[in-house]
Amino acid sequence: METILQKLFDAVLEGDFDGVETNVTAALEAGLDPNAILNDGMIAAMREVGVRFEAGEYYVPEMLIAARAMQSGMVLLKPHLQKTEQKSNGRVLMGTVKGDLHDIGKNLVGLMLEGAGYEIIDLGVDVPAEEFVKKAIELKPDVIGMSALLTTTMASMKTTLDALDAAGLRKNIKVIVGGAPVTDTYAQQIEADGFSPDASRAVNLVNELLGR
Numbered sequence: 001m002e003t004i005l006q007k008l009f010d011a012v013l014e015g016d017f018d019g020v021e022t023n024v025t026a027a028l029e030a031g032l033d034p035n036a037i038l039n040d041g042m043i044a045a046m047r048e049v050g051v052r053f054e055a056g057e058y059y060v061p062e063m064l065i066a067a068r069a070m071q072s073g074m075v076l077l078k079p080h081l082q083k084t085e086q087k088s089n090g091r092v093l094m095g096t097v098k099g100d101l102h103d104i105g106k107n108l109v110g111l112m113l114e115g116a117g118y119e120i121i122d123l124g125v126d127v128p129a130e131e132f133v134k135k136a137i138e139l140k141p142d143v144i145g146m147s148a149l150l151t152t153t154m155a156s157m158k159t160t161l162d163a164l165d166a167a168g169l170r171k172n173i174k175v176i177v178g179g180a181p182v183t184d185t186y187a188q189q190i191e192a193d194g195f196s197p198d199a200s201r202a203v204n205l206v207n208e209l210l211g212r
Contacts, residue, residue, distance in 0.1 A: 004030060005041045012045035012073070015065030020073040034080040038117070042070050042077075046115030050200035060108065063199060067111035074114070088119040090142035090210050093135055095123035097156035102149035105179060108199040109145060116203045129156070129163035136169050143206055146192075148179040157182075158190040174209040178202060 004027045011019030020042075027037045049066045052058040058066075092113055096106050103125050110120045121139055123131060136144060144164070148154045157177050164170055174193040177186075187195035194209055196202035206212075 004032065005037070008037065008041035008073070009045045009048075012042055012066055012070050013048060015062065015069045017069050017072050020069045021076060024073040024076045028076070028080060034077055037077060038074075038081060042073055043115060043117055046070055046112065049115075050112065050203055053198070053200040060199075063112065064108055067108065067115055070115050071111065089117040089212050090206070091119045091121065091139065092143045092145055092206065093121045093123065093132070093139060093141035094145040094147070095127035095132060096125040096147045096149075097153055097160060098126055098128045099156055100148050100150050100153035101125045102147070102179075105149065105199070106145070106147040109147070109178065109196075109202045112199040112203050113206060116207070118206065129160040132160050133163050133167045133169065136164065136173060137167065141173060142210055143174045143176060145202070146175065146177050148177075148182060151181045154179075154181060154186065157192070161190055161192060174206075176202065176205055176209070 004023055008020065008023035008027060011023055023041070024037060027041065028034070046066065049058060049063055053063055094106055094110055096103055110122055114120050121135070121141065123135060132144060146157050146160060148157060161175060164173070164175065176194040176196060177192045178196045182195060184195045194205045196205045
């Protein structure tokens, strides 16, 4: 049993799509608990990906490939998780702010958070403040993540935070920001709850904010 999970762990680390799918299937056929397959095989591997990234052993391409390989396994595993009512770590609403069409960084953060057991709702790019507010009221996320890659669109983060404040949503929802021009200082200026310079540390940040 442990051998299958180790093989699955290694396949995620290596970004081996076929290996992930083969070992998820083998683990299910062997009767392993779907939650164990997720937590001990795939989430543990994504945690190791984050460790290697922070140590300078992995870079963005390796992180992206590993996260996508894990997603290919999740497609096979999700129907079985739904039967066992796997509880997510929390719900994260994400989007690139109004005026900005960049999404690679945002997508990677979403993949890494999903790999850490969070439910991700991605609003896409060029998301106006009103849409963040509307979806926050409707979906009740634990965290909202905003991304901007242009200095000219960073102001939309402040606009969105103000709109969330006006709607009375900041009491129950943590808001994090990121993107190439964004800094911790800027995050503090606009009164966001947190800033992350990369996808790996975004997972740690969300875990800390939610006490996971």
